[in-house]
Amino acid sequence: MxxxxxxxxxxxxxxxxxxxxxxxxxxxxxxxxxxxxxxxxxxxxxxxSAIARGLKTGRTFNIGIVYSENSGSGFTHSYFSPVLESLKAEAEIQGYDITFISSSMRASGQKAMTYLQHSQYRNVDGVCIVCCEFNDPQIIELVNSGIPVVTIDRPFEGKACVASENVQGMKALVNYIISMGHKKIAMIYGSPSNITTIRLNCFIETMKENGIPLLEGYLVESLYHNPGAVKEAVAKLLSLPYPPSCIVLPDDFASLGAIELIEERKLKIPEDISIAGFDGVPILQMLHPRITTVLQDTFTIGREAAKLLINQIEDSENFIPRTVEVATKLIKGETVANNRR
CATH class of the missing domain: 1.10.260 (434 Repressor (Amino-terminal Domain))
Incomplete structure (x- = not known):
């Protein structure tokens, strides 16, 4: 009892x-x-008692999560899964439960709810938008609804956001590749998004700053977290009459497709072709050679998102929306050859 x-x-x-x-x-x-x-x-x-506490404070102590990634990885996603785990842990420390918000939820045979309607139906105190199509009208409706919101990787004017320092990370990565003597550097980038634009523009700008021309055909659009799509993109680059000496990939998980294609071509990494990723996925650092990449601090991203949202819920009058940028770290690894000769 x-x-x-x-x-x-x-x-x-x-x-x-x-x-x-x-x-x-x-x-x-x-x-x-x-x-x-x-x-x-x-x-x-x-x-x-949660009920008694809710009656006293006017809150439900329940946080909504919008998570709708399109790679098919779900909760096994190498970047978003640890972000969600950290967010959940911090929310629980502060006494909040987690509810996942969907746009396909139905009640009593009615048509599917929007993200906002589901949030209202579950009576959440606030919502963290972790991964989705941020230009979706339903997301924009939710962001502008007045419900406390924090986003990850995509800032909205007047709203709280947590993101990696993507400019810092991409600049450090490209400068390192250049310092290793590479001039023919290509980039395979992910599907259109705010993060893609930031990383792609930084890649181009860093090449210009170093006086290195970007050769025709060296920018290839592909998909995040999709080894199959990246494998095709790498094949396209290696089929050029002037193939790159180093390829910057969308993320570490997608690098598995690049590795497979390179091995099928009987080439060696980094002796014949260099590659670099992004994310710093721990288990992929166990591969040999260790992938050169940029570590994103998923633990801090998730924790800070939860803190920002709960602060906004509990002290809305004094809360000032801001974007928290979390530092990245270059992991030099072993997949970028020394071409300084």
């Missing part, structure tokens, strides 16, 4: 109102009494 405030009251010899005030941090209760109450709560296994 669940322990109640009345049980704590009887155990401590205090009034129920004093116990309630101690648990909720009222200043007219001494620190000594608060310590006694909390110690007893832990000892007896007291857990506050």
């Amino acid at each position: 669940a322990v109640t405030i009345k049980d704590l009251s009887a155990y401590l010899g205090l009034s129920p109102s004093a116990v309630s005030k101690a648990l909720n941090g009222y200043t007219d209760i001494s620190q000594e009494t608060r310590n006694r109450v909390f110690a007893a709560a832990v000892k007896l296994g007291y857990r506050p």
Whole structure:
């Protein structure tokens, strides 16, 4: 049977109102009494009622998550999965549950709800938009609805956002490749998005800053997190009359397609062709040779997103929307050859 405030009251010899005030941090209760109450709560296994807490605060302590990635990886995605895990862990530390928000949810045989309608149906306190088509009218409706929102990787004016320092990361990667003596550098980039535009523009700009011409055919659009699509893109580059000496890939997971194609061509990495990825996926750092890449701090991204959203929920009057940029780190690895000769 669940322990109640009345049980704590009887155990401590205090009034129920004093116990309630101690648990909720009222200043007219001494620190000594608060310590006694909390110690007893832990000892007896007291857990506050979510319903009672909601009635008291006007909140449900439930955060919505919009996650709709199109690579088919779902919750095994090498970048978004650890972001979600970190976000969930931080939310739980602060006493919030997680509900996934869908645009295909139906109630009582009605037509599918929009993201906003599902958020309202679940009565969430706020929503974190982790991965989706950000230009979707339903997403724009949700962002502009007045529900507290934080996005990951895609800023909206007047809204909170968490993103990697993609410019810092791509610039460091390209400068490193150039420092290793490469001049024929190609880039395979992911499907159109805010992040794609940032990385692609940074790649082009960094090449210009170093006085290195971008050869025709060296920019190829492909897909994120899709080894098959990237394999085809690498084949296209290697079929050019002047193939690149190094290829920058959309992400580490997609590099598996590049590795497979290069091995099928009886070529060696990095002796015959160099490659570099993005994300810093830990398990792929176990491959030999270790992939040269840019580490994205997924733990910090998820944690900061949860903190921003909960801060916005709990102190909306003083909350100032901002974009938090999380530092990236170059991993030099072993897949970029030394061409300085």
